[in-house]
Amino acid sequence: MTTQSWYMTSPGKQKLLLLTIFLLTFIELLQAGMVAFASGPILGETGTSPQEYSFTIASYACVAIVMISKQRWIVERTGWRFYIAVSLFIFCIGSGVCSQSQTYSSFLVGRILMAIGGASFLTGARVMVNLLPPSPLRFSGVRAFATGLGAGTALAPFLASLAVSDDTWSGIFIILIGVAAVTFISASLCLPDEVPDSELKSQSHPFLLISLSAGAFTVLWVLQQSNYNFYSNLLILCIIAITGLSALYYFFSSMVRFNGVPLLMVKELFSNRHYMVGIILFSFCYLMIGLNNYLIPQLLQGGMGYSWNSIGTWYSVGLSSALVVWLGMSLVLPKRPGAKKFFVAGFLSLAVYAGLMSELAPNASLIGNILPALLFNGVFIMMVMATTAMQTFREVQHNETVFSHANQIKNMAAQFSTALGISIATVGMQWRETLHFSILNTFITPYNPAYRETLAKVSQIYANSVGTSQANDMALAWIALQVKQQAIILASLDFYHIIFCCGLVIALIMGIQKMMR
Numbered sequence: 001m002t003t004q005s006w007y008m009t010s011p012g013k014q015k016l017l018l019l020t021i022f023l024l025t026f027i028e029l030l031q032a033g034m035v036a037f038a039s040g041p042i043l044g045e046t047g048t049s050p051q052e053y054s055f056t057i058a059s060y061a062c063v064a065i066v067m068i069s070k071q072r073w074i075v076e077r078t079g080w081r082f083y084i085a086v087s088l089f090i091f092c093i094g095s096g097v098c099s100q101s102q103t104y105s106s107f108l109v110g111r112i113l114m115a116i117g118g119a120s121f122l123t124g125a126r127v128m129v130n131l132l133p134p135s136p137l138r139f140s141g142v143r144a145f146a147t148g149l150g151a152g153t154a155l156a157p158f159l160a161s162l163a164v165s166d167d168t169w170s171g172i173f174i175i176l177i178g179v180a181a182v183t184f185i186s187a188s189l190c191l192p193d194e195v196p197d198s199e200l201k202s203q204s205h206p207f208l209l210i211s212l213s214a215g216a217f218t219v220l221w222v223l224q225q226s227n228y229n230f231y232s233n234l235l236i237l238c239i240i241a242i243t244g245l246s247a248l249y250y251f252f253s254s255m256v257r258f259n260g261v262p263l264l265m266v267k268e269l270f271s272n273r274h275y276m277v278g279i280i281l282f283s284f285c286y287l288m289i290g291l292n293n294y295l296i297p298q299l300l301q302g303g304m305g306y307s308w309n310s311i312g313t314w315y316s317v318g319l320s321s322a323l324v325v326w327l328g329m330s331l332v333l334p335k336r337p338g339a340k341k342f343f344v345a346g347f348l349s350l351a352v353y354a355g356l357m358s359e360l361a362p363n364a365s366l367i368g369n370i371l372p373a374l375l376f377n378g379v380f381i382m383m384v385m386a387t388t389a390m391q392t393f394r395e396v397q398h399n400e401t402v403f404s405h406a407n408q409i410k411n412m413a414a415q416f417s418t419a420l421g422i423s424i425a426t427v428g429m430q431w432r433e434t435l436h437f438s439i440l441n442t443f444i445t446p447y448n449p450a451y452r453e454t455l456a457k458v459s460q461i462y463a464n465s466v467g468t469s470q471a472n473d474m475a476l477a478w479i480a481l482q483v484k485q486q487a488i489i490l491a492s493l494d495f496y497h498i499i500f501c502c503g504l505v506i507a508l509i510m511g512i513q514k515m516m517r
Contacts, residue, residue: 007131007132007133008131008132008133008190008192009133013189013190014137016186016189016190017131017132017141017190017191018141018144019144020084020125020128020186020191021125021141021144021145022125022144022145022147022148022151023179023182024121024122024124024128024148025121025122025125025126025144025147025148025149025152026148026149026151026152026179027118027121027176027179027180028118028121028125028152029122029148029153029156030152030176031095031114031118031176032418033152033153033160033293034156034157034160034172034176035111035160035172036156036293036422037160037161037293037297037312037315038164038169038172039053040297040301041164041169042107042169045102046101046102046103046104046106047103047104048104048107052108055108055221056104056107056108056111057220057422058217058220058221059111059112059115059217060111060112060114060115061415061416061418062217063112063115063116064115064119064415065119065212065213065216065412065415065416066209066212066213066216067115067119067120068120068123068408068411068412069209069212069264069408070204070209071120071123071124071404072202072263072404072408073201073202073203073204073263075124075195075404076195076196076201076202077201079191079192079193079194079195080124080128080131080191080192080193081187081188081191081192081193082193084124084184084187085187085188087116087117087118087120087121088117088180088183088184088187089117089184090113090116090117091113091114091117091118091121091176092117092177092181093117094109094113094114094115094116094117095110095114095173095174095180096110097109097110097113098110098114098173099170099172099173099177100170110173119415120408120411122411123407123408123411125145126407127400127407128141129141129142129145130400131192142390143326146326146330146382146386146389147323147326149322149382149385150319150320150325150326150382151323153319153322153381154316154319154320154322154378155316156316157312157315158312158315159172159175160172160312161309161310161312161313163175164312165307165309165312201261202261202262202401203258203261204263205263208251208254208263211247211250211254212247212251215245215247215248215249215251218240218241218244218247219245220416220419221240221244222237222240222241222244223419223423224419224423252266256270261401264409265402266409268396268402269402269405269409272396273515274392274395274516275392275396277392277515277516278388278389278391278392278393278410279409279410279413281384281388281392282385282388282392282413282414282417283413283414283416283417284417284506285381285384285388286414286418287418287420287421287424288380288381288499289381290417290419290421290422291421291425293421293422294422294429295429295495296311296374297311298429298488298492299360299488299489300366300370302485302488303362303488303492304362304364304485305485310366311366314367314370314374315374317371318370318371318373318374318377318378319377319378321374321375321377321378321379321382322379322381325378325379325382325383326382326386329342329382329383329386329387333390338517339387339390339516339517340510340513340516340517342383342384342386343387343507343510343511343516345379346379346383346387347503347504347506347510348504349376349379349503350376350377350380350384350502350503350506351499351500351502351503351504351507352373352376353374353376353377353380354496354497354500354502355496355500356369356372356373356376357370357373357492357493357496358493358496358497358500360489360493362485362486362489380503392406392410393407425495428494428495429488429492432490432491432495433487433488435491436486436490436491437483437487440486440487444479444483451479454479455472455476455479458475458479459471459472462474
């Protein structure tokens with residue numbers, strides 16, 4: 001069967017395909033954003049310790065990487081319609097298990113099922129664009145994909161905050177089931193069920209798949225465990241990490257030497273400079289997304305004391321700038337498709353976002369000071385990621401299988417980079433918070449006049465409603481909370497200074513480079 005026969009020519013099915021592409025992208029970004037934003041409340045409601053939750057993150061990412069690697073192999077044997085239908089069904093079962101979870105074990109099972117079903121939604125949505133015949137309609141497919149990305153990213157914090165604020169955190173997963181049901185109907189009505197000829201199907205080997213899954217899980221597990229054992233078990237963690245990296249190296253080197261049609265066409269893709277630079281840029285963007293998903297709630301809720309509802313609402317408003325940027329880009333790109341201006345503007349937006357956040361004071365206004373920074377973060381996400389997507393895959397679209405494998409590797413890197421970003425944020429915040437707390441704690445002494453004065457004033461306020469002894473204890477607890485919040489704020493500002501420098505440096509590099517013009 002030739003690729004030509006896969007093209008969708010019915011106008012009605014083409015419209016449904018555009019809707020399906022949007023929904024698959026939307027649901028993937030929505031679930032990732034909501035679960036990340038509401039991680040704290042989910043921990044408390046399921047009785048999950050931070051270490052156990054880290055294991056859940058590593059397990060989800062590992063299963064996702066394996067399932068993404070197998071996506072094309074499965075589609076070649078089942079067809080798109082059956083594959084997406086079963087994936088959505090498993091995703092809904094996993095979401096249902098998570099919504100009813102009262103324990104860590106059941107939540108872990110639910111997240112693994114969600115990874116099995118939903119890990120390839122983003123990859124599948126992008127590859128489905130090629131089911132549209134080469135024409136301006138194909139750009140409509142790209143537009144639907146990017147719109148789903150922006151909408152899912154922007155709405156996730158808002159919807160998650162509503163669920164958390166109403167003490168119905170399970171509503172997060174009910175929303176996902178509802179969107180998945182609509183996607184199931186749309187996909188079933190438009191997706192093809194054809195499969196390629198046997199000689200064109202990619203091949204796999206169980207041992208290589210075990211190598212990929214073991215290597216991915218080992219590295220991700222080490223990254224998550226380093227949050228708790230970085231100093232006490234550094235040597236052991238390094239040995240385990242090297243073992244995992246060796247397994248990953250064996251998998252990818254075996255793909256290069258594979259006789260026949262490999263599971264992933266690594267040799268062709270890794271020799272393409274445009275593609276490899278694009279993967280690096282994508283990985284950086286997803287690292288920033290993972291880092292910010294952890295850092296922003298920590299700063300705004302733990303450091304500044306804002307409610308979940310307020311954070312979710314204004315975080316979503318800030319990220320909505322991604323949609324506005326994409327609407328502008330979709331008008332400019334057909335006339336002026338050059339990539340350099342978008343790259344420079346995108347990374348400068350990252351620098352502005354980090355610069356504004358690095359200047360925050362404890363009494364900063366959520367709307368006046370923080371919202372403008374979040375708007376620039378949304379600009380960075382869409383401007384850089386959309387431009388990178390168009391540049392990365394332009395030389396690998398000649399063959400549908402190569403194009404599919406290119407997207408699979410990109411999204412495998414995305415899963416890894418997002419987990420890496422969360423790990424960097426957690427380890428870094430733990431380190432910087434401890435350092436700043438120890439410095440601030442030196443000022444909590446009876447010999448410090450400011451401390452004595454503050455303690456007396458706060459004790460007097462509490463004494464109006466409780467006894468003197470209890471008022472002193474409550475005043476000490478209040479001061480301890482203020483010190484902790486100050487440490488969180490200062491640790492966050494350290495991160496934003498580094499991000500600011502990265503944004504400026506990369507903007508300069510993208511301005512002088514000549515590969516992606």
